[in-house]
Amino acid sequence: MDIDKNLMDEESLKKIKEIDNKKVEKIVEEYVKLCKPKKVTVLTDSKEDIEYIRKLSLDNKEESKLAMEAHTIHFDGYYDQARDPKNTQILLPKGKTISKSINSMDRDEGLNEIHGLMDGIMKDKEMLVCFFCLGPLNSKFSIPALQLTDSALVAHSENLLYRQGYGEFKRINGSEDFFYFVHSAGELDQRMNCKNLDKRRIYMDLEENRVLTINNQYAGNSVGLKKLALRLAISKANKEDWLCEHMFIMGVHPPGKERVTYFTGAFPSACGKTSTAMILGQTIIGDDIAYIRPGEDGQAYAVNVEQGIFGIIEDVNAEDDPVIYKTLTTPRELIFSNVLVKDRKPYWTGMGQEVPEEGENHYGSWKKGDKDKDGKEISGSHKNSRYTIRISELENADEKTDDPEGVPVSGFIYGGRDSDTSVPVLQSLSWSHGVYTGAAIESETTAATIGEQGVRKHNPMSNIEFLTIPLGVYIENHLKFGESLDKCPLVFATNYFLKENGEFLNSKLDKKIWLLWMDCRVHNEFEAIETPVGFIPKYEDLKELFKAIFDKEYSKEEYEKQFSIRISNYLDKLKRIEKIYQGEEAPDMFHKHIGQERKRLIKLKERSGKDTVSPFELE
Ligand code: SPV
Ligand code: MN
Numbered sequence: 001m002d003i004d005k006n007l008m009d010e011e012s013l014k015k016i017k018e019i020d021n022k023k024v025e026k027i028v029e030e031y032v033k034l035c036k037p038k039k040v041t042v043l044t045d046s047k048e049d050i051e052y053i054r055k056l057s058l059d060n061k062e063e064s065k066l067a068m069e070a071h072t073i074h075f076d077g078y079y080d081q082a083r084d085p086k087n088t089q090i091l092l093p094k095g096k097t098i099s100k101s102i103n104s105m106d107r108d109e110g111l112n113e114i115h116g117l118m119d120g121i122m123k124d125k126e127m128l129v130c131f132f133c134l135g136p137l138n139s140k141f142s143i144p145a146l147q148l149t150d151s152a153l154v155a156h157s158e159n160l161l162y163r164q165g166y167g168e169f170k171r172i173n174g175s176e177d178f179f180y181f182v183h184s185a186g187e188l189d190q191r192m193n194c195k196n197l198d199k200r201r202i203y204m205d206l207e208e209n210r211v212l213t214i215n216n217q218y219a220g221n222s223v224g225l226k227k228l229a230l231r232l233a234i235s236k237a238n239k240e241d242w243l244c245e246h247m248f249i250m251g252v253h254p255p256g257k258e259r260v261t262y263f264t265g266a267f268p269s270a271c272g273k274t275s276t277a278m279i280l281g282q283t284i285i286g287d288d289i290a291y292i293r294p295g296e297d298g299q300a301y302a303v304n305v306e307q308g309i310f311g312i313i314e315d316v317n318a319e320d321d322p323v324i325y326k327t328l329t330t331p332r333e334l335i336f337s338n339v340l341v342k343d344r345k346p347y348w349t350g351m352g353q354e355v356p357e358e359g360e361n362h363y364g365s366w367k368k369g370d371k372d373k374d375g376k377e378i379s380g381s382h383k384n385s386r387y388t389i390r391i392s393e394l395e396n397a398d399e400k401t402d403d404p405e406g407v408p409v410s411g412f413i414y415g416g417r418d419s420d421t422s423v424p425v426l427q428s429l430s431w432s433h434g435v436y437t438g439a440a441i442e443s444e445t446t447a448a449t450i451g452e453q454g455v456r457k458h459n460p461m462s463n464i465e466f467l468t469i470p471l472g473v474y475i476e477n478h479l480k481f482g483e484s485l486d487k488c489p490l491v492f493a494t495n496y497f498l499k500e501n502g503e504f505l506n507s508k509l510d511k512k513i514w515l516l517w518m519d520c521r522v523h524n525e526f527e528a529i530e531t532p533v534g535f536i537p538k539y540e541d542l543k544e545l546f547k548a549i550f551d552k553e554y555s556k557e558e559y560e561k562q563f564s565i566r567i568s569n570y571l572d573k574l575k576r577i578e579k580i581y582q583g584e585e586a587p588d589m590f591h592k593h594i595g596q597e598r599k600r601l602i603k604l605k606e607r608s609g610k611d612t613v614s615p616f617e618l619e
Helices: 010-019 022-035 047-059 107-118 152-161 166-171 224-240 273-277 322-328 431-439 471-483 508-522 539-550 556-563 567-580 588-608
Strands: 039-042 071-074 088-092 104-106 126-134 143-149 179-184 201-205 210-214 243-245 247-252 261-266 283-286 290-294 300-304 308-312 334-337 340-342 345-347 358-361 364-367 386-390 407-409 411-416 425-427 442-444 456-458 490-495 528-531 534-537
Touching (some): 010 022, 010 166, 022 107, 022 126, 022 143, 022 179, 047 126, 047 152, 107 210, 152 386, 179 224, 224 243, 247 273, 247 407, 273 508, 322 386, 411 431, 442 567, 456 567, 534 539
Parallel strands (some): 071 334, 179 210
Antiparallel strands (some): 201 210, 243 290, 247 283, 300 407, 334 386
């Protein structure tokens, strides 16, 4: 290999040679030359190498130890706390675009710009060469991935979040079919945070199956295998006729019944996705990204691309999320990011305990009332503060988490954050109506993305921020996928955020009831009420579930408020959706569903003479 002996020692050279992959060697050579690190270290799947990264992140102060054994804290910079859509671009051949809501730029220009910025970017730093596998090892679902980074935190996070892939690279025997990611945090300040945020860039090169990302540390921008790989995989899935989704995978275990029913669920970031996958009594396979393929038996099968959770910590407490809370408060390898730290203990908003009024946080040394340079009050823990753990650490990990065949999916769930329109749970009328329902999801924006919060935005399948193919093609692929199956998953839509007079109409725990209702629908054990927007639960069934699960008397009044059809609000939503899809070349089927749903809503309005129709009137 054409690499200076002073940069890469014998051992690293041997490790890379053993993979025997010319493309890997070429990539490493190219980016060593460009980024000019002081040292290059190649990591394998061995315990020693995993330990090396863990220690390096502490030694170079990207992480610090907390009081509890194996717990560490990392702070991203104050302005580096979320995904950065503005500086995220898909590189495309000249003159090409994807969809109006998807940022793209000319590939040659983008590569020139970012390669210019990368020249010497790893000066005085160590380049880490890491190998991972997106999806279970030795599985037709999976994609090998090579990561080059100068951040031990990124490598450590990936060791927790992804399956080790050095062995997988050997297995693929020189194949060039893998993704690669080059990351540099760039120049760092005393707190080990990026200095040059104005030069933060995240560029996806679909042609090369690579992502180049610089001057950032927040995982959504820096960790190649997470949202950067999701974007590449959406493009790959499009070419190969499978689905790559921003979805959790979980097993639902109805009490007293000997069965498990697998569901996948797409929710916008910070809208209850992880907490759904973690509902008590159920099992989790993954909480963020799924590859889904048709199986030989005509069912859909899904695998978790990851093996860990990078979860939002706000409001995780012993009552609402007991399993996660216990996991976060007992010794195990765990990275906290952007929480408040006092006396080496982590604190976050909504943890069910008093949070100190001073300490160290993403801002630095902090006390309550401190304001930033724009006069905005700084919170103790950041709204998007997170934890990073391995799923195998959880007591509710599903036994099939690493099954190379995946699990059969009986239901797709689409969630949104909607305060005034959608009912808490419904089942779509058919697969294609379900595709329409998922594609019409709107959600109020959250702290997981830089920008204003609480603004209603269209977020089809909760995947809009990651699409690398035209929206219309993406929807068409879903329709085709269902058509290719003998047994389509049922499609459900949930909304945990419906409000009346500013108050939530549901408790956080109610989502368990909705899940168990879905399970009974899959197994034909419950009937449902057909409404213009889909099938909704019958009062008696929910009453029985609330009683059996929470020993709660679920009243008719609660049910009526939650499941009334708010016709004008639904009609307004249809107008917004129609506008969004203008010029998107969505399949005819999609527009047909908009038209049919509108007709059904107007008919109901005329028939009932009301704008809000009680579910009891629909039975
Ligand atoms: C999300 O925001 O959807 C996440 C975290 O899963 S990250 O994409 O890494 O920002
Ligand atoms: Mn996510």
